[in-house]
Amino acid sequence: MASIDAQPINSKGFRLSLKIDGEEVGHCYVYLIKNDLHERPYALLEDVYVKEDFRGRGIGKQLVLEAIELAKKQGCYKMIATSRFGREALHEWYEKLGFQKYGFEFRINFE
Template sequence: MAIANMKIKSKTVNAKGIKFFVEEENEIARAYLYIMHNDLHEEPFGLLEDVYVAENHRGRGLGTQVIEQAVKVAKEQNCYKLIATSRKSRPQVHQLYQKLGFYERGLEFRLNF
């Protein structure tokens, strides 16, 4: 059978999302942890996404706290890795991730819709 005629199949796989946040009158810090599976490992992996601290609350350790909580839960969920994404224009965020034990591994490619 020619490759062009092969049928692409799909299967829904479940993922779990957990939001960690700090509120005063409004939400002032947050991070999302997504727990997902792939066929490479029996254990799940984690994706850390949308880490945010309101500008007037930065420097108080809130980002560190929500990230550390996400790391703790990823470990409790037996994740074999935790991936954090960040824009190249955010070197302070990169420093925070590195301070918390993350290291630069690759590139992120994106499509906006």
């Protein structure tokens, strides 16, 4: 008879924020994920956000480039960033930063 054993794992990540005159105007998260198929972890880039009044000033780019460097320093072999369909301008922006369209994201929303 088959059984499934769920074992907790410890993962780590970072929240990067950019402040101007003490005010946080942008942030992003980098999660480091390890699995048994690779010796090194990979990074998941999430929640890249810049306040509306500060968009178009390179803040998002600065955050993402810093996140990439952080992932490299942590020994990651890749970084994944996701984006919904229909956001072509954002997709082009990620491509300018060195990301490539690679596959599809499949998900189940619980809420």
